[in-house]
Structures are given as structure tokens and as C-alpha cells.
Amino acid sequence: MNEELYQIIHRAKHGDREAFADLVRRYKGLVFRYAMGMLNDRMDAEDASQEAFVKAFFSLSNLDNEYAFSSWLFRIVSNLCKDRLKKITKERMLVREVNETIVDTNFSDPLERLSIEEGISRLSVEHREVILLHDIEGFRYEEIADMIEVPLGTIKSRLFAARMALRKQLRGEDK
Amino acid sequence: MTIHPEDQLSAYIDNELSEYEKKQVENHIATCDSCQALMNELIAMQSDLKQAFYSIQEPADLEDRVLQSIEIEKESVGFIKGWLLIPFLAVLVICIIFFSIGGFLIKLIHGSFTLLTAMVYMISHFISSLPVFSGVTVVLSLTILTLSIYTLRRMFQTTTS
Numbered sequence A: 001m002n003e004e005l006y007q008i009i010h011r012a013k014h015g016d017r018e019a020f021a022d023l024v025r026r027y028k029g030l031v032f033r034y035a036m037g038m039l040n041d042r043m044d045a046e047d048a049s050q051e052a053f054v055k056a057f058f059s060l061s062n063l064d065n066e067y068a069f070s071s072w073l074f075r076i077v078s079n080l081c082k083d084r085l086k087k088i089t090k091e092r093m094l095v096r097e098v099n100e101t102i103v104d105t106n107f108s109d110p111l112e113r114l115s116i117e118e119g120i121s122r123l124s125v126e127h128r129e130v131i132l133l134h135d136i137e138g139f140r141y142e143e144i145a146d147m148i149e150v151p152l153g154t155i156k157s158r159l160f161a162a163r164m165a166l167r168k169q170l171r172g173e174d175k
Numbered sequence B: 001m002t003i004h005p006e007d008q009l010s011a012y013i014d015n016e017l018s019e020y021e022k023k024q025v026e027n028h029i030a031t032c033d034s035c036q037a038l039m040n041e042l043i044a045m046q047s048d049l050k051q052a053f054y055s056i057q058e059p060a061d062l063e064d065r066v067l068q069s070i071e072i073e074k075e076s077v078g079f080i081k082g083w084l085l086i087p088f089l090a091v092l093v094i095c096i097i098f099f100s101i102g103g104f105l106i107k108l109i110h111g112s113f114t115l116l117t118a119m120v121y122m123i124s125h126f127i128s129s130l131p132v133f134s135g136v137t138v139v140l141s142l143t144i145l146t147l148s149i150y151t152l153r154r155m156f157q158t159t160t161s
């Protein structure tokens, strides 16, 4: 992290609204892409990103270390996305209870070739999370382990499993 | 049969292995075509993934929306603080009412209890008493009953006046 960014985070932490807007400008791409990967819906991803930054603004004074800003921010984003996914799953289950004949849009045709985004969207939440945090957001294993509170070894094996699962999806093999 | 260190391959391409582990993987790849192929596939997939996600455009006005939302939330927090006074006052009023009628409630409960004991006493005597004493017990019970009704009524009057 460069000195300039450190200063911006520091000023935002002490209530500087302009500095915070600058942070949103710098991080919105990363945050939005992560939310898109997790939620696979533009509207949901926009809402989740906005909510995450608002939440970050109001709890920024609790950030102990300016250097940990991006992990701290992604912890917020990650939790918000997971909450949304839980809500969506619950709603879908309710809909399914009401209407048993509903067509499962996630059902994969073995002959269909998937785009990589579709492949990601069919992975489990845990697998999606590690792939996005590592490959898209560029966090190291140790940072991810810290962020989602699982052992380092688990990150290593989970990321491998996630990649194998994605490969399988992209090849159009059975789930 | 050789053991393919497939799970190590993923960490290898991420440069998350120790020097020793790295060397082991490199030695294996040099002689194993299937692991070499898998590794190349994983690298290609990672690069496709990055490309696909980096082409996603974020909303241009996100920072404006965030700032607006912060503004609205700040106002609503101020609004809530201002209106917090109302539930506080309501609780205070309820407390005052409770304390002022509390004495009356205790008297009411006590009065009803006296009446109840009198009635139980009377009924038990109607059932169990011999005909000789029944007249006496009926009169006695009725006296107690009227007495309790009278005291209860007086209590009502004193509290309402």
C-alpha cells in the first residue's frame, strides 16, 4: 500500500467524506466484481456493493490498522453477499414449496458449453468465495484464511477443490 | 504407481509453496505429462477467469449512490434520536398511572379474596351441615357474605372518590 492510499484511508477513518468517496472510487470495481461473482445478478451486485460501502463508512472508525483496509472491506462484502445468498435460497425454497412444478434454471445440460461466469455461478458458495478472493481480488492464502476464519491448509485444499469443480463445470461433465 | 501431487499444483501456480515443496512439484512435472497438462489447464482457466471478470463494468455512479445513502442514513439516525424522547415519555406516563392505581388494584384483589372465602365457607356448609344447624349456618354465611360485599363496596367508593 502506498503512502497516498494510506493517507486517504486515514482521513476517511476520521470522518472525511471526500476521502471516503475517493476510496469508493478506488475499490468499487473490485467490490462490484466480487459481488457479481457471488450473486450472479447485476442488480443484486449493485445493491450489495452499495450496502457494503455504506456499512464500511459507518464502521470505519473501528478499523484498527489502515494497512488492513482491503481485507477488512472484503470481509464486509463477503458477509453481505453470503447473507443475501441465504435469503435468496430461503425464498426459492418457499417458492418451490408453493409451486412444485417450477423448472430448476440451474439444471445443467451436459452438452451445453458454459461461459466461465456461469461456471462460477454453479459452484458452491465456499468454492466461489475462495476462487474470487484469490484469482480476482488477488489476496494471498494467508489473508483469505484470516478473512473467512478458516485454517490456512483449508484454503489451500479448498481452492484446489474449487478449481477442479470449475474445470468439471466448464468441460460439461456431470455434477 | 506414482502419486500425482495434484493438490500441490494449485498452490504451486499461486506461488504458495515452500521452497522444498516447490522443488518436489517441479521434479514431478518434469517427468509427468498428465500433471503438466493439468497445471497448464489450471493456468489457462485462471487467466480466462481474470479476463472475464475484468471486463465486467462497475456502475459509474456508485460513489454518488453511496454518499447519498450515507446522507439519508445520517438523517434518519438524527430523526430517531429526536423521536426517542416519545417512547421515553410514554414509559414515564405508564409508570405514573401504574403507581397511582396500584393501591386500588391491591385493594380490589384483597376484597375479591375475602368474598371468595366467604362463598366457599357458605357452600361447604350448605352441603355438609345437618338440618338442625343448617339454618344457623345459612344465616351466618349470609352475614359474612353481606359483610364482605359491604366492605368491598366501601373500598370501591373510597378509591373512586
Ligand SMILES: [Zn+2]
Pocket: B003, B004, B005, B028, B032, B033, B034, B035, B036
Ligand atoms: Zn503426475
